[in-house]
Amino acid sequence: MRPALILIPLLALPLVLNDFWLTQVATRSLILGIMALSLSFLATYLGVVSFAQATMAGIAGYTIAYFGPNSVGIGVQLPFWISIPLALMLAVVSGGLIGLIARRSRGIYAIMITLAIGVAFFYFTRQNYTLFNGWTGFSGVRAPEIGGLSLRDPLALYLLSLGTAVLALALVSGFVRSPLGLTIQAVRDAPGRVLALGISVTTPIVAAFAFSGLLAGAGGILNVWYQERISSFSVGLGPIIDILIVAVIGGLRHPAGAFVGAVVFVLLDTFAVDLIDRERFNTLIGVVLLLIVIVAPGGLQQLASDWVARLRRPEVKEKSTV
C-alpha cells in the first residue's frame, strides 16, 4: 500500500474531527499504537513476546515527569531538549538490560521473565518516593511549550504523535533491512545456526530489545504529555495487558498492525463503556480478542491485506505465490 494514500487522510483528519475525537480517539490510538509497535516489532522480528514494554515506556515517561514541570514538587527542571533525549536514552538502556536478562529465554519463559520484570518495576515505583513519588506518582506534568504553543494542544499533540508514528514505522522498516536487523530475524529462525555462522546471538537480541525500548520510550513520552500524569498504575498489569491486546488485535506478523489494533481498542474502550458498564468492558475486549485469535490469528491487519489481495487479483487465487 502506498504510504501517501494513508498519510494524506490522516493529515486531513484534524479538519473533520472535533477536539474530543482528535485527542481521545485519534491521538490516543497513535500513542498506544507506538507502544504496541515496540511489542509487535519484537514479536515479528525476534519472535519474542515481551511483557516489559510498559516498563520501558514508563521509564521514559517518569524521566520526563521527573525532569520537567509537574505539580508534586519532585525532580529537577531540565530543558526539554535535554530531558527528551535523556528519557529516550534511559528507555533504550532499560530495553537493552531487559534483553540481556531475557536473552536465553524464548516462548513462555521469555514471557515469564519480562512479566516478572514488569511487575517488579510496578512494585518498585509504588515503594520508591524519592524518584517515583510512590503509588500516586506525578501529576500536573506539562508538555513543553514552543513559541508559546503547548505541545499538549490537541492539534499539536496529534501531529506530533502522527509524525512520531510515521517515523517509528520508517525506522522499523529500515532497521530490519540493516545487517543487524537481518541478524535479529536469523536469530528468530535458527539461533544455533547464527552462532554457527560466527555471529554472536546476544548482540542481536540485546539490540532488538534496546530498539524496542526506543519505540516504547517515544510512546511513553507522548503518553505522559497526553495524560499529564504518570504513576505506578501507568506501568502496572493494566497497561501491560492493554499493550499485548492491542498488538494481538492488530496482528503480531506485521508491525503496522499495532496501529490498527490501537484504533479498535480505543474505539471499544471509549464507546463500549457508555453502552455497557466498566466490568463488562473487560468481557467485551476478551471476546473480541478470542474472536481474533480464532478467526484471524494474523490479526486485523493481516485479515485486511488478505482481503485486499483477493480483491485485486481474484483470477490468480488458485496459483501459489511466486
Next chain:
Amino acid sequence: MPVNHSHTNANALEVRGIGKRFGGFWAVQDIDLTVRPGERRAILGPNGAGKTSLFNVLTGDTSATTGQITLFGDSVTREPINKRIQRGLRRTYQHAHLFNGLTVRDTLFLAVAGVRGGWRQVLPLRAGDDRLAEAERLAEVAGVADVLDRETSELSHGQRRQLEIGIALAEKPKILLLDEPAAGLSPAERPKLSALLMSLPKDVTVVLIEHDMDIALQTSESVSVLYNGRMLAEGSPDDIMRNEDVHRVYIGGAHGH
C-alpha cells in the same frame, strides 16, 4: 579479526583421541584423524556410526568429551565455533536448518558477515557493499543465483542443499566439512553436486561424509570408515574397497539410505 597465522607445514586437521559421550553412551570414541592441506577425504560409515557427532565436535557445535583438535597447527579444542570459523573452518549440516524468513541473498550476506565478524556487522547496508557482492558470487558458485530474492522457506530440497554449500563457501574457506551434501538429491541433481565439489579450489581441504559411493570415491583420494563410534579402517579408495572388515560392516550391509 581472523586468526591467520597458519604454520606452513602443519596438517590442516589433526585429531587425537577424540571422544563424545551422551549420558552413558559414547557416540564417538578414541578417534585419530590426520588430514593434509588440500586433501580430499571421505568419511564412510553406516547410519549411527558417529560421523555427524564427530563433525559437531570438530566445528565446536558441541564440545569434545576427550581428546585434542588441531587446525593448521593451532589447538582449537577449547575454542568457540565462531573463532574456528574465522580460522577458515566451515561445514554444511546434514539436516539443513536455514533462516526460513530470510532470502537467499540475506542468508549468504550473513554468512559473509559472520566470517568477517567484528563491528562492521552492525553497519547499515549500502549499495555496493562488498559483502553483498560476495553473497552474489557465492549464489553463483552454489547454483542458487536464480532464486537470490526468494525466501529460503520457498526453496526446493535441492536448492536448500546448494544454499548450505554456498554458506560454507563464504570468504574462502581453508577446510570444508560436508555432511552428506547429496542426501535426498534426485539422480539428476547429483552430477551437479559432484561437479560443484570437483570445482572447489585445489588448496581447499575437504572432508566429506557421503553415502553415495560414486560421489565419495570420485571426489576423494583417501577414505576413513567409522563404525560404532570407532575408526574401523583408513586408506585409499582401493584399499577400502578391498578391506574385509569394511565389506562386512558397511558395504556389504548397506541397504542404500
